[in-house]
Amino acid sequence: MNTFGYKIMSPRTIDFDQFDGRLLNEILEKEPSFRTCLSCGGCTATCNAGTLIDFNVRKLNLLLRRGEIVSLAREIDKCMLCGKCMLVCPRGINLRNVIMLLKKGACRLSECKGQTGVDTL
Amino acid sequence: METPPSFTLPFIIGLLVIISFLIVVSTIWIVGLSKTDKIRIIKGFPSQKTLGAVRETFTEALLHRKIFRKNPRLGYMHMSLAFGWFLLIVAGHLEAIVHYRTLAFPFWKSIFFRFAEQAPATGFTARFFAAVTDFLLLFILSGVVLAYYKRFNSRLFGMKKTTQMKAGDKIALAALWLIFPLRLAAESITAGLHHNGSFLTQPAGNLLASAFPLQPVEETVWWAYSVSLGVFFTAMPLSRYMHIPVEVLLIFLRKYGIRLKKGVNTYTRIQVFSCSRCGICLDSCQMNQANIRNSQSVYVLKQIRGRRLKDDQLFNCLLCGRCQKDCPVGLDLNDLRITQRIASTREYNSSYDYLKNGPSPRTEVIYFAGCMTHLTPGIKKSMQQLLNYAGVNFWFMDEQKAPCCGRPLIQVGQYEAAKKLIRNNTEKILLSGAKTLVVSCPICYKVFREDYTLPGVTVMHHSQYLLELVNQGRLPVFSLPGKAVYHDPCELGRGSGIYNQPRELLGNYISLIKTPHEKENAFCCGGSLSNTRITMEERDQIRDKVLEEFQSFHPDHLVTACPLCKKTFTKGTDIRAYDLAEIVWKGVSHSKTIPKRSSLPEAAIPLGLQPGKPSGISIPSLP
Numbered sequence: 001m002n003t004f005g006y007k008i009m010s011p012r013t014i015d016f017d018q019f020d021g022r023l024l025n026e027i028l029e030k031e032p033s034f035r036t037c038l039s040c041g042g043c044t045a046t047c048n049a050g051t052l053i054d055f056n057v058r059k060l061n062l063l064l065r066r067g068e069i070v071s072l073a074r075e076i077d078k079c080m081l082c083g084k085c086m087l088v089c090p091r092g093i094n095l096r097n098v099i100m101l102l103k104k105g106a107c108r109l110s111e112c113k114g115q116t117g118v119d120t121l
Numbered sequence: 122m123e124t125p126p127s128f129t130l131p132f133i134i135g136l137l138v139i140i141s142f143l144i145v146v147s148t149i150w151i152v153g154l155s156k157t158d159k160i161r162i163i164k165g166f167p168s169q170k171t172l173g174a175v176r177e178t179f180t181e182a183l184l185h186r187k188i189f190r191k192n193p194r195l196g197y198m199h200m201s202l203a204f205g206w207f208l209l210i211v212a213g214h215l216e217a218i219v220h221y222r223t224l225a226f227p228f229w230k231s232i233f234f235r236f237a238e239q240a241p242a243t244g245f246t247a248r249f250f251a252a253v254t255d256f257l258l259l260f261i262l263s264g265v266v267l268a269y270y271k272r273f274n275s276r277l278f279g280m281k282k283t284t285q286m287k288a289g290d291k292i293a294l295a296a297l298w299l300i301f302p303l304r305l306a307a308e309s310i311t312a313g314l315h316h317n318g319s320f321l322t323q324p325a326g327n328l329l330a331s332a333f334p335l336q337p338v339e340e341t342v343w344w345a346y347s348v349s350l351g352v353f354f355t356a357m358p359l360s361r362y363m364h365i366p367v368e369v370l371l372i373f374l375r376k377y378g379i380r381l382k383k384g385v386n387t388y389t390r391i392q393v394f395s396c397s398r399c400g401i402c403l404d405s406c407q408m409n410q411a412n413i414r415n416s417q418s419v420y421v422l423k424q425i426r427g428r429r430l431k432d433d434q435l436f437n438c439l440l441c442g443r444c445q446k447d448c449p450v451g452l453d454l455n456d457l458r459i460t461q462r463i464a465s466t467r468e469y470n471s472s473y474d475y476l477k478n479g480p481s482p483r484t485e486v487i488y489f490a491g492c493m494t495h496l497t498p499g500i501k502k503s504m505q506q507l508l509n510y511a512g513v514n515f516w517f518m519d520e521q522k523a524p525c526c527g528r529p530l531i532q533v534g535q536y537e538a539a540k541k542l543i544r545n546n547t548e549k550i551l552l553s554g555a556k557t558l559v560v561s562c563p564i565c566y567k568v569f570r571e572d573y574t575l576p577g578v579t580v581m582h583h584s585q586y587l588l589e590l591v592n593q594g595r596l597p598v599f600s601l602p603g604k605a606v607y608h609d610p611c612e613l614g615r616g617s618g619i620y621n622q623p624r625e626l627l628g629n630y631i632s633l634i635k636t637p638h639e640k641e642n643a644f645c646c647g648g649s650l651s652n653t654r655i656t657m658e659e660r661d662q663i664r665d666k667v668l669e670e671f672q673s674f675h676p677d678h679l680v681t682a683c684p685l686c687k688k689t690f691t692k693g694t695d696i697r698a699y700d701l702a703e704i705v706w707k708g709v710s711h712s713k714t715i716p717k718r719s720s721l722p723e724a725a726i727p728l729g730l731q732p733g734k735p736s737g738i739s740i741p742s743l744p
Contacts, residue, residue, distance in 0.1 A: 046496070051522035052522055078473070080530065081533060081535065084493075084496055088496065092657030094656060096650070097653040097654060100466070106469070
C-alpha cells in the first residue's frame with residue numbers, strides 16, 4: 001500500500017483493497033430500507049441495551065460499510081431485539097430485520113457453530 | 122375362497138398402500154415423541170380422555186362443527202363428504218353382515234356389494250339397506266356438487282380465497298371428485314341390468330338401459346370406480362388429504378396432553394400433516410391488506426411438510442393469532458411458527474454475558490413498564506401517578522435501566538438468548554421479595570406469565586391491577602365525556618385470554634362502543650414485533666384498514682391496552698389513541714383534587730423518585 005510517505009498506525013488502517021463487502025451487499029439487497037439511514041443516532045439514543053453496556057446501533061452501519069465483520073459480530077451480539085430503534089427511526093428502517101440478517105450473515109461467514117456464533121470468530 | 126373380480130385390484134392395492142404408509146409414519150411419529158409424552162399416552166389411554174377424543178373425532182373430523190360455525194354451506198360440504206362417506210362404509214358393512222349372516226365374508230364384497238349380489242333386493246331388511254345406501258350416496262353427491270361449485274365460486278362459501286394446490290393434491294382431488302359419480306354410474310348400470318337398485322339407482326339404471334345396451338360397459342364402469350378409489354388412496358400420502366387420518370391421531374394425542382415444545386419434534390410433523398389446507402386461515406390474515414399472499418399459515422405448513430421453508434415466508438407473519446382462532450383443526454399455528462423460527466436461528470443466539478445482577482430494593486409491588494412503554498411516556502406517567510394516588514408502595518424496575526423482558530427475542534426464535542434475559546430479570550424480581558408484578562405491556566405480560574418461573578409472584582397486566590384498585594375503592598371512578606372503541610391487543614386478548622377486565626375497568630370511566638372486531642375477532646394493529654420482514658409502508662396499510670373499520674363507528678377516542686398498539690395507531694389517525702391507564706388517570710384526576718405529594722404517606726413515594734424533587738405531575742386536560 002502506498003503511504004505517500006506518511007506514517008499510519010497499522011491497527012487503525014482500513015485496507016480497501018481487502019474490503020469485504022459480502023455482508024453489506026446482502027443486507028442492502030434483502031433490506032433496501034437500510035440504504036436510507038442518515039446516521040441521526042435516534043436508534044442509539046433510545047437503545048435498551050445501550051443503557052446497560054457500551055453499544056451503539058448507529059455504529060453497526062459504519063462497521064458494516066467498512067466490512068469489519070468480526071467487530072460487527074461482536075457488537076451485534078449485545079442487541080436484545082426489543083425494537084425501540086425501529087420505532088424511533090425517522091426513515092422507517094426495518095432495523096430488527098437488519099439485525100437478524102446481520103446475525104445470520106456474520107454467523108454464516110464465520111461458519112459459526114454452537115449457541116452464540118461469536119465465540120468461534 | 123372366492124376370488125374377487127379383477128376390477129377390485131386397483132382398490133385393494135390402493136388400500137394396502139395407504140394402510141401400510143399410515144402404520145409406518147404413525148409408528149415413526151409416536152416413537153419420535155419424548156419419553157414424557159409417551160408416558161402421557163400410556164397413562165391417558167385407559168382414562169376418560171380417550172372417550173373425549175372419540176367424541177371430538179366425531180364432532181370435528183366427521184361433523185366438522187367448527188366449519189359449520191364459520192359458514193354453514195362450507196360445513197355442509199365437508200360434513201356430507203366426511204360423515205356421509207363414513208356412514209356409507211358402515212352401512213355397506215352392515216348390509217353385507219346382515220346379508221351373509223356372518224362376519225367372515227370376503228372384504229371386497231361390502232365395498233362392491235351391488236356387483237357381488239346382483240339378485241333384486243327382497244324382504245324388508247334388504248330393501249331398507251338398499252334405500253339407505255342410495256340415500257347416503259345422494260347425500261355425498263350433494264356435497265360433491267357443492268365442491269365442484271366452490272372451485273369456481275368460493276365466495277358463496279364465505280371464502281374470498283382458496284389455497285393453491287400442488288400436483289399430488291390435484292390428482293387426489295380429481296380422484297375424490299370422481300369416486301362418487303362413478304359409484305352412482307356403476308350401481309345404476311348394474312341396477313339397470315339386474316334390477317337390484319333402490320330409489321336413486323333403479324330409475325337412473327332404467328333410464329340408462331333405455332338409452333344404450335348396458336352389458337358391454339358394466340365392468341368398465343366398475344373398473345373406473347375401483348381405479349378412482351385406488352388412485353385416491355395412493356395419492357393420499359402426497360396430498361393434503363393426509364389430514365383425514367392424521368387429524369384423528371392429532372385429536373387423541375392432544376387429548377392426552379401432548380403439546381408443542383420449544384423445538385421441532387415429530388409432534389410438529391403430526392400437526393403439519395393434519396392441515397387440510399382448507400384455506401380458512403387465508404381470509405383471517407390481515408397481511409392481505411398489504412398484498413402479502415405467500416406467508417399465510419397454510420403455505421408455511423405446506424413448506425414445513427415439504428421441508429422447503431424459506432426465512433422470507435417464515436418471518437413474514439405478525440403472529441397475531443387470528444388464523445389460529447379460525448383453524449378448524451385447532452392447530453397451534455403461532456407455536457408451530459415460533460418453533461420453526463427457533464430452529465432457523467439456533468446457531469446465533471446471543472450470550473448477553475454483560476448482564477449483571479443489579480440491586481433489588483425490598484418491595485411489595487414491582488412495576489415493569491417495558492421497552493414499548495418507554496416510547497409512550499404518557500402511559501408510564503399515568504401509571505406512576507395512579508400507583509402513587511392509590512398509595513401503592515412500588516419499585517419501578519426498569520425506570521433507568523433493565524434488560525428487555527425477552528418476548529421480542531422469542532417471537533423471532535431466539536429462545537436460548539431470551540433465557541439469559543429471563544434469568545437476569547427473574548433473579549431481580551425474586552430478590553425484591555415482591556408479591557405482585559404489574560406490567561404495562563401485553564408483550565411483557567405474556568412472557569412473564571408463560572416463560573418465567575416466579576413462585577409467589579402474581580403477574581398482572583395493568584388493566585387487571587387498576588381494576589383491583591378500583592374495586593378496593595383506592596381509585597375513584599368518574600364518567601368522562603365521549604364514546605370510545607376498545608381495541609384488544611393480540612398478545613393480551615388472543616395471546617393471554619384477557620378480554621373482560623380491561624372492559625370492566627374502562628366501563629367505570631368511559632362508555633364503550635361495541636364492534637364486531639373485538640375480543641377474539643380483534644384486529645392486529647399492524648405494529649407487531651413478530652414480523653421482521655414487513656416494511657413500514659406495509660405496516661401502515663394494515664393499520665389504515667383497521668382504523669378505517671374503527672372510524673365507521675364514529676368513536677371520540679380509541680382506547681387500547683398496549684403501548685405498541687397505541688404508538689402504531691397514533692401515527693395514523695385524527696382520533697386520539699389512548700392507553701387505558703391514561704383514561705383511568707384522566708378520570709381519577711377529574712374526580713377529585715389531587716392530594717399534594719406531601720400529604721401522601723411516605724410509602725407511596727416510588728423508590729425511583731427522590732422526595733422533595735418536583736415529580737412533574739400535572740392534571741391532563743381532555744382534548
